[in-house]
Amino acid sequence: MILDLYYAKRFFLWFLVISAVLMSLVMLIDLSEQFRRFDAEGLSLAQLLGLTLLNAPGALNDFLPLIMILTTIVLFVGLARSSELVVTRAIGRSGIRALVPPVCVALVIGGLAVTTLNPIVAVTANRYKELAEGYRQPGAAAAVSLSGEGLWLRQGGQNGQSVIHAANYRGDADSLHLYNVSILTYAPEGGPTQRTIAEEGWLDGEDWVLKNAKVWQLVVGVNPERGARRYDELRLPTTLTNERIRDTIGFAEGISIYDLPKTIASLGEAGFATTRFQVWLQVELARPLFLVAMVLVGSAFTMRHARLGGTGVAVLTSVLLGFGLYFIHNFARILGENGQIPVLLAAWAPPVASILLTMGLLLHAEDG
Secondary structure, three states: OHHHHHHHHHHHHHHHHHHHHHHHHHHHHHHHHHHHHOOOOOOOHHHHHHHHHHHHHHHHHHHHHHHHHHHHHHHHHHHHHOOHHHHHHHOOOOOOHHHHHHHHHHHHHHHHHHHHHHHHHHHHHHHHHHHHHHHHOOOOOOEEEEEOOEEEEEEEEOOEEEEEEEEEEEEOOOOEEEEEEEEEEEOOOOOEEEEEEEEEEEEEOOEEEEEEEEEEEOOOOOOOOOOOEEEEEEEEEOOOOHHHHHHHHOOHHHOOOOOHHHHHHHHHHOOOOOHHHHHHHHHHHOHHHHHHHHHHHHHHOOOOOHHHOOHHHHHHHHHHHHHHHHHHHHHHHHHHHOOOOOHHHHHHHHHHHHHHHHHHHHHHHHHO
């Protein structure tokens, strides 16, 4: 038990050190990227640093597999060089038994990543998008959201804000078509000034193109229906783009794992595609297993005695294998999001297969 606690403590300390070093480098790179991205807006250092800090939780979440494999390599290379693994085997414990503490720590870290880090990433990612949009176009912030009632959009400009609702949508590589569209336009002071409905709408450059539209002017003391006008085709200016709407519709990272089941259910009831959100939910639930797989990958080639030589090759092999499994993991997720393979297979097969593969390598190395 004491030996297990010793290994677990060393693994966790190395995890903290490597996380701090890697995140410092990532934040410096991201800060320089924020300088480049918002150069024309003339933001202060405090504002740019705030944007960088908002990106930090998401970066940590993305780099967890790399941090886990590097932590494992550093731990076991150090244990091999100090001959502590030799002593462990000499007292009757196999090398695989020495993996139990790091694996347990990885499971705990994975559980915290799912239950705690994921909601933090969702909040900070949404806040970053909101601030970035506000800095680029002050007073013209736009928003996109999906709910069981349909697709909601908000756009702004010098002439005020507009809230757009569509009962359904269809998107392809070049355009996004909205159906049963309703637009409520507000004056800069906040009061509604115009209501527009249309059978169909799509973006064309910097304009909404509305088909079979009807417009009511909302003026106090005037009957809106009397002044209503119909248009076979109506163009309204907008600050939104097809790319931004499509990216936000599929922005599962901005939804907490606690809200994902409810979001999936409400979108399914409204007739929207939910495959991307289902895959994201299952991938997040499988994250602890994937982190365990990274621990096993990092240890598969580094638990040998240092006197046997080839430490550099072993470390390089572990890192390359880890990157290979990470690529397969992301590739399977993309296939799942596109409906090429079942959702559960896309999320759970890569970590399970990685664990089985590395356990086979470890059993071969330990028992021949």
